Amino acid sequence: MSDLETIGVVGAGAWGTALAQMLASDSRSVILWAFEPSVVKEINAAHRNSDYLPSAELSPTIHATGELSEIAELDTVLCVTPAQVLGSVLAQIPTSPRDLVLCSKGIEAGTRRLMNDVARAACPDSAIAVLSGPTFAHEVAAGLPTAVTLACEGGRGQWDRLSPAIARPAFRPYYTDDVTGAEIGGAIKNVLAIACGLVDGLELGQNARAALIARGYAEMLRFGEVMSARAETLSGLCGLGDLVLTCSSTSSRNFSLGKALGEGQKAADLMADRRTVAEGAYTAPVLAELANDRGIAMPIVTAVNAILAGDSPREVVAGLLARPLKAERGE
Numbered sequence: 359m360s361d362l363e364t365i366g367v368v369g370a371g372a373w374g375t376a377l378a379q380m381l382a383s384d385s386r387s388v389i390l391w392a393f394e395p396s397v398v399k400e401i402n403a404a405h406r407n408s409d410y411l412p413s414a415e416l417s418p419t420i421h422a423t424g425e426l427s428e429i430a431e432l433d434t435v436l437c438v439t440p441a442q443v444l445g446s447v448l449a450q451i452p453t454s455p456r457d458l459v460l461c462s463k464g465i466e467a468g469t470r471r472l473m474n475d476v477a478r479a480a481c482p483d484s485a486i487a488v489l490s491g492p493t494f495a496h497e498v499a500a501g502l503p504t505a506v507t508l509a510c511e512g513g514r515g516q517w518d519r520l521s522p523a524i525a526r527p528a529f530r531p532y533y534t535d536d537v538t539g540a541e542i543g544g545a546i547k548n549v550l551a552i553a554c555g556l557v558d559g560l561e562l563g564q565n566a567r568a569a570l571i572a573r574g575y576a577e578m579l580r581f582g583e584v585m586s587a588r589a590e591t592l593s594g595l596c597g598l599g600d601l602v603l604t605c606s607s608t609s610s611r612n613f614s615l616g617k618a619l620g621e622g623q624k625a626a627d628l629m630a631d632r633r634t635v636a637e638g639a640y641t642a643p644v645l646a647e648l649a650n651d652r653g654i655a656m657p658i659v660t661a662v663n664a665i666l667a668g669d670s671p672r673e674v675v676a677g678l679l680a681r682p683l684k685a686e687r688g689e
């Protein structure tokens with residue numbers, strides 16, 4: 359048995375399972391909470407999670423559980439549930455872990471809260487950090503080189519505790535204390551990835567995709583400024599880095615959702631009975647509402663939201679292209 363700190367991971371979808379595998383790569387114990395009893399059983403019996411991360415043979419030092427009380431006693435807990443259920447899952451943890459590292463990417467519908475606000479309300483005694491960046495789960499589970507932003511609200515002191523627990527030779531966190539910026543980058547890029555998938559599905563070409571990435575990034579910067587995120591954070595791994603990854607690959611569930619919409623499938627059909635999460639579909643409506651209320655110009659986010667609500671992709675794109683010409687920056 360290793361004498362390294364045991365780390366908790368809440369959520370055994372693709373990303374929670376991949377993070378558990380990465381953390382266990384130095385033979386430390388990881389306790390992984392799963393929502394479905396069948397997933398707990400399979401991880402403990404066969405070291406596999408065939409529902410959510412079929413590519414990986416998991417480390418035997420990963421112990422799965424369905425009891426959140428097993429996690430509550432640990433000092434370091436990574437939270438990797440879908441964004442819309444983070445609050446309800448954390449509310450069931452009996453005590454506040456010392457450090458909660460948030461890895462979900464989204465904005466809570468209804469309350470319009472970022473994940474750090476959701477977590478702080480549920481676990482007021484925990485110090486919050488955000489781990490976000492360009493990270494396809496199957497690549498991290500395979501040990502491929504990956505870099506992330508680790509935003510620590512507790513500043514350098516929290517970073518000094520967390521970075522040795524989380525960094526591995528092929529997994530490099532970079533420090534910031536801009537928790538809001540780290541969260542905004544991850545939430546918005548999912549919506550923009552749907553837009554880039556739409557461009558692919560509609561066969562609008564690679565120029566259009568590059569234009570969407572650049573103009574989408576301008577929307578991210580405008581939103582970030584109003585929310586007091588730092589532009590330098592959004593230019594890093596958790597913003598531009600993740601935008602480039604997810605806007606360029608069908609490995610992204612959000613990109614694939616957009617592509618299917620562009621090819622003519624209906625959003626309601628694509629979302630029905632979906633087991634894996636495409637967070638951008640939940641973030642788009644709340645982000646469009648926030649942008650509208652605060653007077654932030656976010657035409658691409660608004661367009662994605664309209665298409666998810668059933669509008670014709672071709673008509674929405676025609677509307678985007680017909681907008682008045684303007685300066686590239688500053689309006």
Ligand SMILES: NC(=O)C1=CN([C@@H]2O[C@H](COP(=O)(O)OP(=O)(O)OC[C@H]3O[C@@H](n4cnc5c(N)ncnc54)[C@H](O)[C@@H]3O)[C@@H](O)[C@H]2O)C=CC1
Nearest residue numbers: 370371372373374393439440441443462463494495634635
């Ligand atoms: N998959 C990836 O490559 C990455 C995902 N993320 C983020 O991580 C978060 C989780 O995504 P994935 O691990 O990919 O999930 P997933 O799409 O692989 O699986 C869905 C997860 O939701 C859980 N779930 C469903 N209903 C639930 C409920 N009522 N209560 C609690 N859990 C429930 C399932 O047990 C499963 O763990 C998302 O916010 C996503 O944006 C972030 C970086 C990379």
Ligand SMILES: O=C(CO)COP(=O)(O)O
Nearest residue numbers: 491492493494610611612
């Ligand atoms: O966030 C991700 C990679 O950084 C995963 O993207 P998707 O959720 O679109 O698959």
